[in-house]
Amino acid sequence: GENVEQHPSTLSVQEGDSAVIKCTYSDSASNYFPWYKQELGKRPQLIIDIRSNVGEKKDQRIAVTLNKTAKHFSLHITETQPEDSAVYFCAADSWGKFQFGAGTQVVVTP
Amino acid sequence: GAVVSQHPSWVICKSGTSVKIECRSLDFQATTMFWYRQFPKQSLMLMATSNEGSKATYEQGVEKDKFLINHASLTLSTLTVTSAHPEDSSFYICSARGNGDNQPQHFGDGTRLSIL
Numbered sequence: 001g002e003n004v005e006q007h008p009s010t011l012s013v014q015e016g017d018s019a020v021i022k023c024t025y026s027d028s029a030s031n032y033f034p035w036y037k038q039e040l041g042k043r044p045q046l047i048i049d050i051r052s053n054v055g056e057k058k059d060q061r062i063a064v065t066l067n068k069t070a071k072h073f074s075l076h077i078t079e080t081q082p083e084d085s086a087v088y089f090c091a092a093d094s095w096g097k098f099q100f101g102a103g104t105q106v107v108v109t110p
Numbered sequence: 111g112a113v114v115s116q117h118p119s120w121v122i123c124k125s126g127t128s129v130k131i132e133c134r135s136l137d138f139q140a141t142t143m144f145w146y147r148q149f150p151k152q153s154l155m156l157m158a159t160s161n162e163g164s165k166a167t168y169e170q171g172v173e174k175d176k177f178l179i180n181h182a183s184l185t186l187s188t189l190t191v192t193s194a195h196p197e198d199s200s201f202y203i204c205s206a207r208g209n210g211d212n213q214p215q216h217f218g219d220g221t222r223l224s225i226l
Contacts, residue, residue, distance in 0.1 A: 032212035043203065043217040044154070051212050089153060096142065098215060100153045 002027040002094035006101025013108055019077040021104045023090035026071065032093035033073050035064060038103075039086045047088075048075070080108045113137050114206050116218025124226055125196060131189045131221045133204030140206035143187035144215060145179060148201045160187050194225045 003026040013019050025033075031052035036044035050057045050064045050073065057064050061080075066073040077084055085108045091098040113136040121129055133143055142161050146154040158174075160166040160181035168174045176198075178190040187206075191198055201222050205215035 034214050036217075041220075043219050046214045046216070049214055093212060097144070097156060097159060098154075102153050105151075 002030060002092055002097075002099040004090060004092050004099045004101045006090050006104060008104060009102065010105045011107070013080050013106070015080060015082060015108055015110050017080055019075075019080055019084070019106055019108075021075045021088055021090065021106075022072060023074070023092075023101050024070075024072040025092040025099070027092065027094045028068075028071065030092040030094045033064070033066060034091050034093075034098070035075050036089045036091065037086045038089065044089060077106075080106075082108050082110055084108050111137050112208075112214075112216040114140075114204065114216045114218040116204050116221060118221060119219055120222045120224075122224045122226065123194065126193055127225075129191045129194055129223060131191075131202055131204070131223075133187045133189070133206065133218050135185045135206040135216070138206075138208050139184040140187070141184065141209045142207045143181055144205045144207070145177070145187075145189050146203045146205065148203060148220070150201075154203065157189075191223065194223070196225045199223055199225045 006023045034049035037047045038044040050066050061078045063076040087103045089103050090101040115134045117132050145157045157172045158166045158168045160179050162181050162184050166179035181187040203220040205217045207213050207215045
């Protein structure tokens with residue numbers, strides 16, 4: 001089955017700096033990769049996703065890159081703000097089911 | 111769009127009680143719904159996948175007689191934790207996905223279950 005590894009587990013950044021989270025996956029058949037943001041005690045919310053036919057997607061301060069050959073994808077947050085503090089999960093869609101990464105706790109300090 | 115409602119949000123009950131959790135897609139038809147369990151500071155663990163009108167598919171290690179799933183319509187799935195015990199205490203969260211490949215899952219608010 002699919003295995004998704006996510007790094008780092010925690011990330012502390014100064015407000016205004018960039019944050020990068022990296023994920024690798026094992027199943028070459030996976031072709032859809034969403035990213036979710038989860039604040040404490042709340043639901044995971046989709047923030048961006050990418051399909052395997054593109055290498056990069058951007059939405060304002062958030063971007064995702066995908067390297068299918070190397071089987072890794074990354075989340076980039078620029079100009080971080082305190083409200084970006086949360087746990088971020090990557091996922092890979094394998095045969096209709098999501099395999100989630102372990103999560104990254106992002107803390108943005110003013 | 112793509113709103114998923116989950117109820118109740120919080121349950122405290124005695125050991126041996128059965129607890130039913132509802133997951134509804136409010137503005138779209140959910141071909142597939144998923145049930146996850148999340149422990150504190152951990153990732154989402156898939157328990158089962160349910161498709162409307164068919165039996166749920168359970169992940170390895172999940173007791174199907176313990177966690178009963180019903181997906182009676184395209185907008186409603188229920189998870190019943192039967193004869194709950196303290197070790198079943200957790201955060202249960204559902205998600206729903208519309209028809210088609212490569213679609214996101216939309217999550218409910220989750221249910222915090224505490225068994226005394």
